[in-house]
Amino acid sequence: MDTIGYNESNVAVRLGLSDINDLQMRALPIYRKENLYRREEVDLAIDLFLLQGELTSSELYRLLSEKEQQLLKQAEVLSVDENGSGRATVSLYPSGNRLFFSDHAWPQLSQAPGTAVPWGQVMFVGTDSRWLARSTIRTPVANALDLCTGSGIHALLAATHVKQAVAVDINPRAAQCTLFNALASGCKNLEVKTGDLYDPVGDEKFDLITANPPFVPSPVNTLAYRDGGPSGEDVQRRIVAGLQKHLAPGGVAQIITEVGESNEISVADRVRGWLRDAPINLHVLKFRIFPAAVYAIGHGAGDNFNELLESVDDWASNLRQQGYSRVVAVLLTFQWSDSVNGSPWNRTDEAYPPRDNCGDIISKIFDIENKISSHRFQAELESKKFSRIAPVILNENRVLGGNLTQVSKGFLSKQPLSVEYSLDPIELDLLAALEQTVDYTTLLSVASNIGLSVSVLKNSLMSLYRKRLIEAQ
């Protein structure tokens, strides 16, 4: 598949998408007619293994040799009818340069209308799977645990940079799927276990823990990989509570999830509650914010219009009962707090979802936050030189004819993860002055010319440094 260019970026380009995460079932006929009409080998592979399409006998033979077809049939991955036309029974999802088998993303395409998705369905490699795959901090460490592993994507990716990885899923079919993917990719340092969260690993501790749990706050319990109970917290709360016991010293845990929020209780407050008193630093990175009504409309389902409206009502009522005004798609990153740096911190940022690997950016946020919370850094500020890390893109909210408002936002250009930071007018002025590298004394004279006190200058510099918009050398 590698030789024909069946990888994440090429598949996206072939389908006319800027990111494979923009793939939509409703656009299937458009992809086929407008993007895959050349029927080259890679187009056939996309149709068969990603778009759940049927290939004619001659197309099948152009893509796969007789021997390859036989092997795939034996593995029950390919089903060929009496005319020689073939369909894949599972999909093969590209993620970066790796491929993962899992159940189809759209089981309804091969089902009678109104049939429920089978309970044991293994989760496809979806948007949230890719967000976590791209955001994982890929430091070489001794061991990793992937909870709620599904197809095993995060366990298999971890196995590339840790000595030993463990994958756990409560669904035996998911554990089998992970094992199949391990065998298909020749991975030898992955152990697959079936069971409830940490149960199969006893008291073991891990340097990296990843999870994409069932997180949807749902009034129904129909999809094992999706529904997280009415609050959405049934599984994720237990994963977070277990970190105190299972996260090794210096270790990192990353969870991609959705958390309900209200004006009274933020995501960080809610998650800190699940941590109980564990001295663990928490970074919340918000990728998408869905107002409750939008979330309910997105999840409501029915075979006719009245059923659909009733279902939307059920979803909206559930969110109301939970006290959620919105549901936020977030990446949660946890790391033990070092007592030298004071009490454990929470930090919340907003970002455009990652389009490429960005674990090092998340890791840098932890470095900065730890550094800033040590008192030495403040004292060292005066001996430093400052510069912008990269050009900063500003989203300014101006009142017509008026001044910049407080809600101006800035982010670094050309980053795989664009974290958006609110900027005040003083920070905007400082950013303009930092087009070139400038030392503290020069900044001090700029500040005094525009009437800024030393403490305001220092606070604004710290704030820009914290927002990762400037470097301090």
Ligand SMILES: C[S@@+](CC[C@H](N)C(=O)[O-])C[C@H]1O[C@@H](n2cnc3c(N)ncnc32)[C@H](O)[C@@H]1O
């Ligand atoms: C949202 S899917 C994620 C699959 C995969 N990790 C990914 O990112 O594509 C959630 C998975 O959690 C599993 N799961 C649900 N409850 C669990 C539990 N209590 N213990 C272990 N796994 C669980 C489901 O079977 C499902 O495979």
